[in-house]
Every structure is written in C-alpha cells, then in structure tokens.
Amino acid sequence: MHLKSLTLRGFKSFASSTSLRFEPGITCVVGPNGSGKSNVVDAIAWVLGEQGAKALRGGKMEDVIFAGTSGRAPLGRAEVTLTIDNHDGALPIEYAEVSITRRLFRTGDSEYEINGDSCRLLDIQELLSDSGIGREMHVIVGQGQLDSVLQSRPEDRRGFIEEAAGVLKHRKRKEKALRKLDAMQANLTRLTDLTAELR
Numbered sequence: 001m002h003l004k005s006l007t008l009r010g011f012k013s014f015a016s017s018t019s020l021r022f023e024p025g026i027t028c029v030v031g032p033n034g035s036g037k038s039n040v041v042d043a044i045a046w047v048l049g050e051q052g053a054k055a056l057r058g059g060k061m062e063d064v065i066f067a068g069t070s071g072r073a074p075l076g077r078a079e080v081t082l083t084i085d086n087h088d089g090a091l092p093i094e095y096a097e098v099s100i101t102r103r104l105f106r107t108g109d110s111e112y113e114i115n116g117d118s119c120r121l122l123d124i125q126e127l128l129s130d131s132g133i134g135r136e137m138h139v140i141v142g143q144g145q146l147d148s149v150l151q152s153r154p155e156d157r158r159g160f161i162e163e164a165a166g167v168l169k170h171r172k173r174k175e176k177a178l179r180k181l182d183a184m185q186a187n188l189t190r191l192t193d194l195t196a197e198l199r
C-alpha cells in the first residue's frame with residue numbers, strides 16, 4: 001500500500017485544482033517558506049478524517065477553505081481526494097485503488113466518499129484502522145513534534161504501537177460492546193424489578 005496521489009481544490013492556499021503524484025519510496029516536497037508545503041501535509045491529515053482545527057493549524061474548521069487573496073475571491077468549499085494504491089490488499093476493500101474524498105462547505109456541511117460513493121466518516125476510519133493510518137493520526141509527525149513523540153509516556157507510546165499494529169480498532173469495538181452489555185444489564189435489572197412488582 002502506498003499513497004498514489006493527492007488532489008486539492010479550494011483547500012487552504014490551493015485555490016485551483018492541484019494534483020500531486022507520489023511514487024513508491026520517499027517523497028520530498030520542497031519550496032520557499034510559506035509556499036504551502038505544510039498545507040499538503042494538512043490536506044492528507046484532513047482527508048483521512050482529522051477533526052481538530054488546531055491540528056490543522058487553524059482556529060476553526062472553516063479555515064481550511066481558501067480564504068481569498070488580493071487577486072482572487074474566497075471559495076465556498078474545500079475538497080481533497082487521496083488515492084491509495086491497494087494492490088497488496090492492505091485495505092479491506094475489493095479495489096486495487098482506493099480514493100477517499102472529503103469536502104467541506106462554508107455552511108458547515110461535510111461530505112465523505114470512498115471511490116466516489118458517499119459514506120460516513122466512520123466508514124473511512126474503519127477502512128483505514130488496520131492500515132496503521134488510524135483516527136489518532138500518529139503517522140503524521142508535524143514540525144517540532146518529533147521530540148514529544150520520543151519523550152512520550154510509555155502508555156502513550158504503547159498507543160502509537162497499538163494503532164500501527166491495528167489493535168486499537170478492536171479495543172474500541174470491545175469498549176463499545178461492553179457499553180452495550182452494561183445498558184442491556186440495566187434493562188434486564190429493570191425488567192426483573194417490573195416482573196416482581198406485577199407478581
């Protein structure tokens with residue numbers, strides 16, 4: 001599995017549709033200060049489901065939409081598509097190529113797609129969770145974050161490893177199932193009380 005291409009439209013400084021192709025191996029993005037290199041990384045985090053505006057270096061989520069320049073009016077929506085090569089079947093889906101799209105409108109409406117079909121954010125998170133590109137986004141280490149990863153507490157570091165190994169998904173499912181069991185137990189207790197009252 002490798003990232004194949006990224007298309008940005010109306011995302012941060014990328015007003016016009018811009019596509020980047022990535023070959024297998026290491027890709028370097030070079031350019032002068034303020035030219036948009038970090039915005040490319042933000043776009044990858046965003047399309048993979050990042051929900052925190054701060055993690056995207058903004059104050060609110062709307063800040064990812066092209067805000068306009070002296071020569072160009074602001075846009076009404078941001079859109080990013082990430083295409084992943086899935087020839088090795090690393091993603092549990094029957095496609096050799098998987099495109100994930102995220103769209104945000106100034107109204108606050110969001111849209112997500114997998115290979116052009118509308119889906120929920122949860123579907124994207126589930127699809128990616130075994131690949132190591134999970135919800136917590138530990139695969140993206142921003143400028144100046146390396147120290148905090150290296151100096152993290154052992155339990156946090158365990159979280160990174162569990163996510164990369166695909167364990168986190170099962171832990172979250174287990175937590176969800178346990179919550180359902182608790183709710184069911186409460187219902188059962190209530191039912192037992194009611195039955196006793198009716199006798």
Ligand code: ATP
Binds near residue numbers: 011040
């Ligand atoms: P450096 O090398 O200094 O880290 P960089 O190449 O990583 O810089 P970025 O931080 O990716 O640069 O891009 C910053 C530019 O993106 C700034 O010029 C900023 O005005 C522009 N920008 C950010 N958000 C938006 C937006 N919503 N609309 C228009 N431009 C934006």
